[in-house]
Amino acid sequence: MPFDPNLPATNSPNSSAEMRxxxxxxxxxxxxxLTITAAQVDGVNTLPPGNPASVSLSVTGNTLHFTFDIPQGDIGPTGEVTTNDxxxxxxxxxxGTSNNTNSVSTLGQSADFNYxxxxxxxxxxxxxxxxNAARR
Structure with a gap:
């Protein structure tokens, strides 16, 4: 018998068979x-710029499957970079790298126990x- 939210009826006598x-x-x-026990990315598709992003979901067995559709970013400037650039x-x-610390001179002291x-x-x-030199 399928579940019936109307049973037991209000003020009806108790019936163990009906309750069971x-x-x-x-x-x-x-x-x-369903109990989801795993998730899997099935695909990531690139869409033309301007299209909306979306995701498709499906469940196979106990695995949640994702497929993403992601638009490309705007196209930047084209052409070759010159040697000078x-x-x-x-x-x-x-x-902007560790060369900043090249200006820091060494102490030129040797270690002993009487500092x-x-x-x-x-x-x-x-x-x-x-x-301070490393922060530049």
């Missing part, structure tokens, strides 16, 4: 609910100089 049937029907409905880009990239307060301050000052 209702509970059995509810359990069958709960057991029929490339050299400028490389130079700009290098100037004085001024030597420790020299180390701290050099560390600050390095950190």
């Amino acid at each position: 049937s209702q509970l059995t029907s509810l359990k069958a409905l709960i057991d029929a609910i 490339m050299n400028t880009a490389i130079s700009n990239a290098i100037s 004085s307060q001024s030597q420790m301050q020299d180390v701290l000052n050099k560390l600050d100089e390095f950190i």
